[in-house]
Amino acid sequence: MIHAIVAAAMAMSTVVLPQADVPPPGAVTIDMINGSGCPKGTTTVSVSPDNSAFHVVFSSYAAKVGPGAAPTDFRKNCQLSVRVNAPEGFVYGISEVDYAGYLHLERGATSSLKSSFYFQGMTDTGYRSHSWQGPVDDEWRATDVGSPIIYPPCGVNRNLNINTELRVNAGTSDPKKASFMAMDTLDGYAKTDYVFSWKRCS
Numbered sequence: 001m002i003h004a005i006v007a008a009a010m011a012m013s014t015v016v017l018p019q020a021d022v023p024p025p026g027a028v029t030i031d032m033i034n035g036s037g038c039p040k041g042t043t044t045v046s047v048s049p050d051n052s053a054f055h056v057v058f059s060s061y062a063a064k065v066g067p068g069a070a071p072t073d074f075r076k077n078c079q080l081s082v083r084v085n086a087p088e089g090f091v092y093g094i095s096e097v098d099y100a101g102y103l104h105l106e107r108g109a110t111s112s113l114k115s116s117f118y119f120q121g122m123t124d125t126g127y128r129s130h131s132w133q134g135p136v137d138d139e140w141r142a143t144d145v146g147s148p149i150i151y152p153p154c155g156v157n158r159n160l161n162i163n164t165e166l167r168v169n170a171g172t173s174d175p176k177k178a179s180f181m182a183m184d185t186l187d188g189y190a191k192t193d194y195v196f197s198w199k200r201c202s
Helices: none
Strands: 029-036 043-047 053-058 062-065 075-085 090-105 110-119 128-133 136-145 160-169 179-182 192-200
Touching: 029 043, 043 075, 053 075, 062 075, 062 160, 090 110, 090 128, 090 160, 110 179, 128 136, 160 179
Parallel strands: none
Antiparallel strands: 029 075, 043 053, 053 192, 062 179, 075 160, 090 136, 090 179, 090 192, 110 128, 110 160
């Protein structure tokens, strides 16, 4: 298992807001606006009960090479657009993203995760990447830390766009043996956690 893990586009996005001591009370809900690159119906989103994060769960998102894999299966990309419905008077940024999944790499094979997220109409945070080298047969985890944390303007509900890419390279591995990287686990319970950083609007 391997642990890894701008200027603002608009002047209002750089306003310093007082830190919220705790996540806002009341209901924080989330809607998936659209998605592409991952099979329809295989991705769900939900907010944690304490409003500290939201979770994305994939049930069929994997890149693979070797026997049984199509030529395009070595790379899988998923683009999601979600809307977080925050209580009035609060705005959020993403302080951390925790990814998890299952990885099987034969000796000589490699894999990578690329990811980014940004608010609609604002500057992309830039891609972060993590890589692994075989032999590996285990769950994997990776963490990205938001720095700096970008916040949308107060009073404007902007969609959060999320991009991830899984890639597997057979390299010098035995072509008769399969390698894969999945954004889920064998038991289907892995999830990606997007940790909120809440601010109060003045």
